[in-house]
Amino acid sequence: MKKGLLIILSGPSGVGKGTIREYLMKDDTVNLKYSISMTTRSPREGEVNGRDYFFVTHEEFLDALKNHKLLEHAKFVDNYYGTPKDYVEKLRNEGKNILLEIETKGAKQVIDKMHSDDEISIFLVPPSLEELEKRIRGRKTESDEVIKKRLAKAKRELKKEVLYDYVVVNDTPKNAAERIIQIIQSRLKKNEIN
């Protein structure tokens, strides 16, 4: 059996990765499994442990890191985030295509580690910085201080697009998701032929 693809979806906070992920997960032609990350951040309203994230303490996170249980990890605005390695490997060995929705530092670690036939890296960008600010503020889930930190970080993160196989503009989530589905479909076809 062919090993599943690893699909890295990255981009600045607030660009709409979560919404696009929902579109991608609903599409049966690409057959994706979402990799649930571990984080030390507190759950937002409506978020469920084990579905949106594994919410853990700092101690539990550092323990996982020390024991090499994470494929990648990053500190993002005062909290840690990481991808559990065993889960991803198990599913890929079963032929499932895995979607990682992660920030840019973690994405770089995965891009550096993986063989390019096994992974696709996609960088999602906003139509403009003004639009990104509007989206982060519109979410109303963070304090003004956190919003400012996230925006400053987004400006730095946007410079990282050269590292990725594809850059997709999130004009509307539906359009962006459709483009990403096409990218994944054509890679799956190519891998079938080779």
Ligand code: 5GP
């Ligand atoms: P949020 O707090 O908004 O859920 O996530 C903050 C940022 O961390 C987002 O850019 C999100 O994509 C990213 N993120 C979520 N899980 C992971 C992970 O496992 N690893 C890394 N490196 N980033 C993650």
